[in-house]
Amino acid sequence: MSAFNRLLVNTLPLVPRFIVGRVAARYVAGATLDDALRVVGELNRQGAMATIDLLGEEVSERDRALAAVEEYLRVFAAIGERGLDANVSIKLTLLGLKVDEGFCRDNVATVAAAARAGGNFVRIDMEDSTCTDATLRIYRELQGTHGNLGVVLQAYMRRTLRDIAELPRAPEGGANVRLCKGIYVEPRRIAWKGYDTVRANFVRALEKLIELGIYPAIATHDEYLAAAATALIDKHGLRREQYEFQMLLGVDQELRDILLAAGHRLRVYVPYGRDWYPYSIRRLRENPEVARHVLRALIAGR
Numbered sequence: 613m614s615a616f617n618r619l620l621v622n623t624l625p626l627v628p629r630f631i632v633g634r635v636a637a638r639y640v641a642g643a644t645l646d647d648a649l650r651v652v653g654e655l656n657r658q659g660a661m662a663t664i665d666l667l668g669e670e671v672s673e674r675d676r677a678l679a680a681v682e683e684y685l686r687v688f689a690a691i692g693e694r695g696l697d698a699n700v701s702i703k704l705t706l707l708g709l710k711v712d713e714g715f716c717r718d719n720v721a722t723v724a725a726a727a728r729a730g731g732n733f734v735r736i737d738m739e740d741s742t743c744t745d746a747t748l749r750i751y752r753e754l755q756g757t758h759g760n761l762g763v764v765l766q767a768y769m770r771r772t773l774r775d776i777a778e779l780p781r782a783p784e785g786g787a788n789v790r791l792c793k794g795i796y797v798e799p800r801r802i803a804w805k806g807y808d809t810v811r812a813n814f815v816r817a818l819e820k821l822i823e824l825g826i827y828p829a830i831a832t833h834d835e836y837l838a839a840a841a842t843a844l845i846d847k848h849g850l851r852r853e854q855y856e857f858q859m860l861l862g863v864d865q866e867l868r869d870i871l872l873a874a875g876h877r878l879r880v881y882v883p884y885g886r887d888w889y890p891y892s893i894r895r896l897r898e899n900p901e902v903a904r905h906v907l908r909a910l911i912a913g914r
């Protein structure tokens with residue numbers, strides 16, 4: 613990323629909200645469930661699967677967490693009614709993790725039960741390191757009882773290889789792991805910082821998942837990692853249904869099309885909802901052309 617882009621990334625919180633909203637619109641399906649369903653329908657027509665994410669995080673009121681649970685039940689009903697190829701992703705701090713872990717676990721169990729009734733699946737996103745232990749605890753416990761959950765591990769975390777070793781294995785309830793680099797700002801004490809170090813740990817973690825027979829969802833837009841992943845898929849002779857690639861809505865559609873054309877299964881992360889700001893800021897921080905986009909929006913907005 614250029615020095616100017618880095619400077620802008622550091623000052624993003626000062627950028628007016630309407631400009632952030634305009635530039636980040638590409639990353640979000642819209643404010644409503646209907647917006648998300650329309651985008652998922654289009655992705656399915658293009659041969660991609662989807663995972664629907666209700667935006668929102670860090671809630672401190674029980675009512676907001678319960679409202680999110682209700683919304684996820686509507687999401688599963690709509691997926692079933694429309695016959696969409698989609699599952700859901702959830703954030704535990706939206707479902708009340710910071711209110712009370714037991715309350716959050718019960719909420720996730722309600723969502724997982726609704727998913728199971730429709731033969732569907734729930735992915736638990738991984739948030740910052742204050743959530744890692746509780747996320748893995750809730751995942752392990754509910755995967756044991758429901759069997760239709762997956763979790764996320766971050767290649768930048770030093771603990772990730774150890775966490776992989778402790779995941780549930782078949783036949784007790786085989787694990788399903790989305791592997792990504794990781795997006796939160798973590799101290800060096802617990803997270804690798806070098807770009808190439810994180811890449812190397814991603815490849816090591818992916819190979820370990822494959823060797824242990826754990827289903828990997830390979831979440832990256834890094835062409836180097838996509839190439840490394842396809843080499844590992846070939847080396848270990850994985851069949852098409854034994855893994856998937858995942859990408860975010862609004863990021864590198866060309867790479868998405870290349871992976872689909874090569875015959876891989878690919879799922880797009882489709883966020884929707886009114887609480888779009890924190891997610892959008894995280895996405896803009898990763899956009900190597902953020903400065904150009906923001907300046908263009910500023911000029912257009914005058």
Ligand code: FDA
Pocket residue numbers: 736737738739764766790792793794795796831832833834835837858859860862863864880881894895896898899900
């Ligand atoms: P990298 O950041 O190096 O990007 C590679 C290239 O992709 C860039 O050079 C650029 O061309 C393009 N690119 C990446 N981001 C872009 C953007 N926002 N706009 C425009 N271009 C962009 N993290 C986490 O901590 N917990 C989680 O649960 C998840 N969940 C998740 C789901 C899915 C489906 C994906 C794809 C990613 C996540 N992430 C995540 C985010 C992940 O940790 C990581 O921050 C981003 O995917 C960016 O990392 P890349 O591997 O794409 O590499």
